[in-house]
Amino acid sequence: MKILDVREMTKTFGGLTAVDGLGIEIETGQILGLIGPNGAGKSTAFNCIAGVFPPTGGEIYFNGEKINGVKPWTLCRKGLERTFQIVKPFASKSVLYNVMVGAFAVTDKTAEAEAEALAVLKSLHFESRKDVRAGNLTIADRKRLEIARALATRPKILLLDEVMAGLRPAEVDEMVAIIKELRDRGITIFVIEHIMRAIMALSDRIVVIHFGRKIAEGTPDAVASDENVIKAYLGEEYVVS
Amino acid sequence: MKPEKINRIALVLLSAAALGLPLVVRSATYLHILVLLYFYAYLTTCWNLVGGFAGVLPLGHAAFVGIGAYTSTILSLQYGVSPWLGMIVGGLLAAGVGILIGLPTFKLRGAYFALATIAFSEGLRVMVENIDRLGPFTINGPRGLQIPPLDTGLTNFMFAGKEPYYYSILVMLAGVLFLTYRISRSKLGYALNAGGEEPEAAMALGIDVARTKLIAMALSSFLTALAGTFYAQFTLYIHPKSIISLDLSFEIAFIALIGGRGSIAGPVLGALLLRPVSDFSRIYFGDTLPGMHLIIFGVVLILVMNFQPRGLQEPLTRLYQKVVNRLFHWGALEAAR
Ligand SMILES: Nc1ncnc2c1ncn2[C@@H]1O[C@H](COP(=O)(O)OP(=O)(O)OP(=O)(O)O)[C@@H](O)[C@H]1O
Ligand SMILES: [Mg+2]
Numbered sequence: 001m002k003i004l005d006v007r008e009m010t011k012t013f014g015g016l017t018a019v020d021g022l023g024i025e026i027e028t029g030q031i032l033g034l035i036g037p038n039g040a041g042k043s044t045a046f047n048c049i050a051g052v053f054p055p056t057g058g059e060i061y062f063n064g065e066k067i068n069g070v071k072p073w074t075l076c077r078k079g080l081e082r083t084f085q086i087v088k089p090f091a092s093k094s095v096l097y098n099v100m101v102g103a104f105a106v107t108d109k110t111a112e113a114e115a116e117a118l119a120v121l122k123s124l125h126f127e128s129r130k131d132v133r134a135g136n137l138t139i140a141d142r143k144r145l146e147i148a149r150a151l152a153t154r155p156k157i158l159l160l161d162e163v164m165a166g167l168r169p170a171e172v173d174e175m176v177a178i179i180k181e182l183r184d185r186g187i188t189i190f191v192i193e194h195i196m197r198a199i200m201a202l203s204d205r206i207v208v209i210h211f212g213r214k215i216a217e218g219t220p221d222a223v224a225s226d227e228n229v230i231k232a233y234l235g236e237e238y239v240v241s
Numbered sequence: 242m243k244p245e246k247i248n249r250i251a252l253v254l255l256s257a258a259a260l261g262l263p264l265v266v267r268s269a270t271y272l273h274i275l276v277l278l279y280f281y282a283y284l285t286t287c288w289n290l291v292g293g294f295a296g297v298l299p300l301g302h303a304a305f306v307g308i309g310a311y312t313s314t315i316l317s318l319q320y321g322v323s324p325w326l327g328m329i330v331g332g333l334l335a336a337g338v339g340i341l342i343g344l345p346t347f348k349l350r351g352a353y354f355a356l357a358t359i360a361f362s363e364g365l366r367v368m369v370e371n372i373d374r375l376g377p378f379t380i381n382g383p384r385g386l387q388i389p390p391l392d393t394g395l396t397n398f399m400f401a402g403k404e405p406y407y408y409s410i411l412v413m414l415a416g417v418l419f420l421t422y423r424i425s426r427s428k429l430g431y432a433l434n435a436g437g438e439e440p441e442a443a444m445a446l447g448i449d450v451a452r453t454k455l456i457a458m459a460l461s462s463f464l465t466a467l468a469g470t471f472y473a474q475f476t477l478y479i480h481p482k483s484i485i486s487l488d489l490s491f492e493i494a495f496i497a498l499i500g501g502r503g504s505i506a507g508p509v510l511g512a513l514l515l516r517p518v519s520d521f522s523r524i525y526f527g528d529t530l531p532g533m534h535l536i537i538f539g540v541v542l543i544l545v546m547n548f549q550p551r552g553l554q555e556p557l558t559r560l561y562q563k564v565v566n567r568l569f570h571w572g573a574l575e576a577a578r
Contacts, residue, residue, distance in 0.1 A: 050445065062527045076447035088442035092551075101435040105447030113428070121341050153447055 001022055003028040003060075003157050003188050004049070004080075011041070011048050011057035011212075018044040019055070020212035026157070027112070030190040033203035035196075035218075037232060041212035042192045043085050046159050050082040051075045062157075068127045083146040083163055085192070091135030092111035096121070098134050098145055102152030120152045124178060147178070157188040164195050172198050200224065208232070242572040247565045259411055263404045272403040276475065277409040278516040284489075285496045285508035288415045290461040292494065293503035294430060295454045296437020298355045300490050301362030305335040305462040307369065307485035309469025314386050314479060315378050324398040328470035332463040339462030340455055349455045359487065366485040385480025388473065394514070398474045406475050412470065414509075417464055421505050422437055425523050479488070488535070492519065495538040499545045503550025510553050515541070 004026040011019040018041040026032045035040050048055040054069035061067065062080055090098050099117035108115050121127040126144055129137070134145060141208075143163045150158055160179070164172050173195075176198050183189050193199040199206065200220045208216040208223055210232040218225050223229055266272055288302050311325025313336055324328075346357040370383045380386075393401050400406060424430045435443035436450035443450050473479045492515070500511020518541075519534040528535040549555055 052441070071449070072444040073447045073449045076445060082445055084442065084445070088439040090442070092436045092438060093434065097431070097434075101431050101443065101526070102446045104431055108428050110426055113431075118501070149442075149446060 001028050002080055006063040009055045011044050019213050022214055024207055028188055030204045031183050031202050033199040033206040034192045035156055035199055036209040040209045043161055046161055050102045076153050077157045081153050082159035083150050083161055085161040087142045087146050088144055089134035093134055094131050096130040096133055099148045100154050102149040107155040111193045116221035120148050124148050141164045160191040162192055164193055164198050177199050244565050244569050247568055263407050269403055274349055274520050276406050279414045280514050281516055282509045283414045285493050286421055287461050287464040288493050289497055289508050290457045292497055293370055294433040295457045299358045300355045301358035301464055302493055303485050303489040304362035304365045305465035306469040308335040309466030310473040310479045310484050314473045315471040324470055326472055328467050331470055332466045332564055335466035336463040339458045343455045343458040347451055354456055365433040366481045369481045388477040390477055466489035499542055501554025504554040507552050507554040
């Protein structure tokens with residue numbers, strides 16, 4: 001069953017077409033990777049799907065329901081959740097407080113929200129940091145906090161926008177393991193990532209976009225040897241690790 | 242002794258001190274100053290629900306004080322309605338107005354929101370100053386409304402001495418502090434804080450940020466208006482300049498910023514520090530340099546923002562925690578002996 005079905009999605013900013021007739025389908029329980037050079041329109045696609053702004057054209061279906069223009073907070077309650085490429089912690093608050101904000105999406109009671117948040121922190125091996133002010137975290141921990149907060153809302157599908165950027169190789173491996181574990185828990189994952197090693201290890205399928213348009217799609221191996229993909233990346237500033 | 246127990250004892254001692262203060266302070270002048278101190282602490286605590294937790298800077302809360310004062314006074318003078326009932330009516334009216342102001346303005350950022358609230362409150366003042374009668378209601382323009390001191394007693398919310406007013410505003414302050422405490426630990430409090438700090442992230446986490454701000458605004462304006470009625474009953478005379486003034490709105494914001502916005506103790510600490518400055522500068526500079534207190538506030542604000550951007554509440558809370566911890570460890574040592 002398709003959990004997310006994006007058809008002919010277009011988004012323009014003034015004269016600039018950031019996303020151009022993009023079609024993406026994700027099966028429940030899959031990990032789908034989205035890659036493309038800088039400025040290809042990946043984050044813009046996420047923003048349209050997650051309700052930050054409606055797409056200029058096309059349709060987005062979540063579990064069979066059309067969600068064009070549905071607000072982010074409503075989507076969150078329906079089970080579609082995202083993280084931000086530029087992390088947005090509630091910096092003056094503790095890690096636990098941050099995660100509790102997410103947990104309040106599934107309960108009205110403070111005690112339950114706290115228990116839920118602690119359980120999520122524990123599952124991410126993060127509970128030792130629970131009293132640290134979010135603004136004082138390292139970049140790796142901030143990325144982890146983004147995921148923890150999102151998880152506390154009990155999503156069905158999780159959109160991850162470059163949660164590994166800026167991490168050291170060991171931290172990347174750890175993050176890959178975490179994301180796989182989330183999938184094993186039944187959460188469908190839609191992930192944007194520049195780090196090839198990670199995206200290859202994670203994805204069931206990969207979609208490649210360039211100038212907002214899909215130029216390739218398939219298994220990691222198929223995509224890696226695709227001529228269009230190699231051409232699109234040639235000369236680009238690009239992390240191969 | 243456990244830290245929680247020390248906290249509870251501190252709270253009880255503080256309450257006892259507040260309750261017993263009129264037994265020591267016999268001078269009417271000083272009681273008057275104390276009543277105003279609590280009045281400002283109350284107003285700032287109400288303001289804090291929006292200005293602190295929701296992370297915007299409203300600068301027109303005097304409008305709600307005015308709505309509360311005028312509503313209950315007009316109802317009681319011209320229709321014989323009890324000020325207590327008028328207080329609730331004024332509160333509801335203010336909540337409605339608060340929502341109407343919030344709807345278009347919460348989308349504005351930073352300074353624009355502040356300016357819009359100033360504009361509204363000033364607009365209201367000018368209107369009240371220029372209206373003598375509004376339909377069936379006598380407003381009396383710039384002359385304001387005088388409440389003749391007739392039957393004193395609780396039912397009329399009118400008393401001969403200052404003590405009953407002292408206890409009334411003390412109860413109101415304690416109530417609103419308790420409410421703030423409960424809210425800060427509830428879903429609404431988390432949503433307000435999150436929406437104030439990182440609106441986009443808050444929205445993604447299931448929070449309708451605009452809606453929570455409106456709820457806070459309605460609550461804040463309702464509670465602020467109640468203090469308007471209190472002020473009218475306390476001074477028995479209201480006029481636009483005294484009660485819908487920018488001076489009042491600004492003083493609330495100064496108290497909040499210097500005390501520490503977004504914290505529970507901040508507004509009370511701010512009022513404790515600034516109200517005496519305000520009163521004594523009026524007593525000593527009132528004739529020669531009126532407005533001196535605002536200049537002093539400005540200087541204090543600059544100093545505090547430079548050294549303690551989260552307000553005086555932060556170092557004082559840290560100090561208090563340290564003392565509590567000392568007591569705790571000392572107690573544990575004694576027990577072990
Ligand atoms: N809110 C916006 N207003 C105007 N233009 C925008 C906006 N958001 C993105 N763009 C433009 O749309 C294009 C696609 O940007 P987007 O952020 O989606 O790229 P990306 O694939 O996520 O890139 P990166 O790998 O660098 O994160 C860019 O040219 C960008 O400048
Ligand atoms: Mg991006």
